[in-house]
Amino acid sequence: MYGHGYTQPVKPPPPAGLLVLLRVLFLGIAVFSIGFMAWAPLLRLAIVTRKSLDWGLFVAAMAADVLSIVLLGSEPGEDVRTAGGYLGITLLLGTLAVGSVYYLAADIRHFHQLRYPAYPVGQPRAAAYGYPQAPTPVPAPYTAPNPRQTPPPMPRTPAPQPPANTPPPRPPQRPAPARIDQVRAELDELSDYLRKHDEGGR
Template identity: 75%
Template sequence: MQGHGYPQPAKPPPPTGALVLVRVLFVGISLFCIGFLAWTMLLRLAIVTRKSLDWGLFVAALAADILSLVLLGSEPGEDVHTAGGYLGITLLLGTLVASIAYYLAADIRHFQQLREGAYAGQPSPAYGYPQPAQPPSPYTATTSPQHTPPPMPHTPVPQPPMSTPPPGQRPAPARIDQVRAELDELSDYLRKHDEGGK
């Protein structure tokens, strides 16, 4: 029988200190290069999360950085004097700010979700695998152990005594016994009917 199989166990997320160091390193590289390497943050994020949105944003940031380089490179002289140069600077700095904001928010959210899944003792949900049902909590926001209503009185229903079957034979369900008895009656009736007709 073919099925989905078991999901792979989730790896625990890296320590928080290491994640903060990596975030600071990538943001620092982008700031030090005045935005020319802002796409590196989004590349790391796309590799870590494997989401198509993050890959698309990485490509968009890379294209924006290349376009700003072309606009700034076409400026005559060392100073910016034309609309194309100003557009290149605006595009470069805008891409830098947007990339930093999105990178930090998405990276923090991604690893927080991984950590919550690891602390719950379950891997993060995988597509195509049934998820275990969570048992209801005996305590909710509106009830507490001090204010629970008293249990309703319960009278037990008497059960008939159970007879034990002989060893090596299991008891037949009641429905099978009923069908067997009806078939016996039908065969007796048919035998009498056939004997009476001859």
């Protein structure tokens, strides 16, 4: 009588054109600021995915940008001449490169999984209420045949043996030629006798 209630509808991902526009916009902010705002794409990624890893990378990128600003600000002139200045530039450009690549890969993967949800292999799907679920079979891994390996011998079926108590069948015997001649001669005699008997009766 009481059901589970209405489930929350799954929000469809934004159109592909809007996603491409947002990616170009946030990467443009990071690149045109020469890495000083390399944390901006990672902030958008953390808000979208809500993963602790993405929040941690956003904080790390923000800290790297602040540190590079401090190192570059400690230079005595406009040109970079000290090791701290070179470290600040390396940190700035490294954060820009790594953050941009990670942002693109993670953002594409996240929205691809939203658009095409798939169940992991070997894990059963969620059971519907009131219906028993059969376990999902896991396919066996494919093993390619080895051409050098010889195939196993085919089993041979033994020929059927006759029972031990029955004698073996004998081939049919033909009558000897002498027996045929003897029968023929007796028939000739019988026909002569009958012929004579018929003539005597007349």
